Amino acid sequence: MRILDPIPLPVDGHTTPLTPDLAPDEEPNGEPNGQLRIRNVTIPTLTPVLPEPSSRTEGGPLSPAVVIAPGGGWHKLSVESEGTWVARVLTELGIACFVLHYRLEPTPAGYDGAGWSATLASLNDPAYMDAVASRARSRGADDGAAAFALVREHAGEWGIDPERIGIMGFSAGGHTALATTCDHPEAAPAFVAGIYPVAWEGITPPQPVPPLFLAWATDDGIGRSIIDSS
Template sequence: MRILDPIPLPVDGAPTALAPANAPDQHRGGQPHGHLHIRNVTVPTITPVLPDQPSGSAVVIAPGGGWHRLSIENEGTRVAEPLAARGMSCFVLHYRLEPTPRGPAGDGWSATQTAAAYPAALDAVAVRARPRGADDGAAALAYVRAHSADWGIDGARVGLLGFSAGGHVALATACDRPEAQPAFVAGIYPVAWDGIMPPEPAPPLFLAWATDDTIGRTIIDSALATYRAWWAAGGEVEAHAYPSGGHGFGAAPKGADSDRWMADFQRWLETRGHLT
């Protein structure tokens, strides 16, 4: 398995290269769970996590973080690693975020907590972030396909996986950018407040969330609304509602029912020929 350096994505309105002046802030420790997070992403990038023996399939992974930060380990590289071990080429997407204060004082968590406590506030952020996230998601898919021969990937077998706000990015990319055409979409405790209109034809969809999600009905209603929209559009959908796990479980074992999600997701991918 190889983890390569981040690759900037060509997106209108975004800088085209990483530089000290636009490098994201990083922080670790405190809430939540001591995982590594980044903030103030202004240059969208993908970080390739490549298997030793590629299956030909790939997935763009969009971490969550309430549009103010990205949980790039627990919902990024640590998710990619078990998938890459099964032959899937993975690309962790650092999509553009809402600005937060630079330095330790603006770790982004308080902004996310406040927005989560007041769904109306997060609604406004979601509406503002949706087109930007869809642009970044579509650019990631396009880049992976354009370089598919370099990485042993079949360009028709590139999907999207997103967590929380990253689930919003994945769904918005699939629904709002018809040229994106992901081979599949997966949303783990996804956010979808501002409406989901599945593309035609709708790609296969995998959903997973915990019914004790600490953000509550905001997430659960989003997951159920996405399920209903996909089903109504005639799309293939598999959904898992785990009794325990809370919000943001990602790759970290919690001794909860949600610990099964990766095994369930891998079985779902395997039946579709995406894993070795």
């Protein structure tokens, strides 16, 4: 497995270079279980996690690939449990992975622990989260589409089959995966996976519809409401 440096994605047609003098505003946000989460992503990036050449799947020299969008309620990203850990498993199967740090709700300057706790509490407010989801949809879809463009641009360099690039996402990242698929036809993912995705508002599948996998736990209230309304 080879983990490359994060690559910045364009925002409004402009790419912000990542240099020692201009780093992303991402902030680590540790959790009691020891997993790393980050918040305040204002510059979207894509981190390639590539299999060793000897691990490539059978059927040709080129690898399939997947863009992975971690979840976190659009306020943080579970970059380990829903990002690099997933990539580690898939690269062992010969699948090239790209962990997407899509833009989040900005963390206000001077935020302290109490302010962050209050923000997390607001994640249980349906009206607040509906407003957040509405803002998040377009920027997440834009970041996802930019990720596809970047992977296809470097497909030859990274040994990837440009016709076998898909996207998967967890929770809010599942929303990003679906929004990318529905709002940016040029992304044209070969497959889509939403793992306990949220905010199922107003989606129109592209034509042709790519293979789609959706999964929720049986006691997931959000998932149950989506299934019941389908």
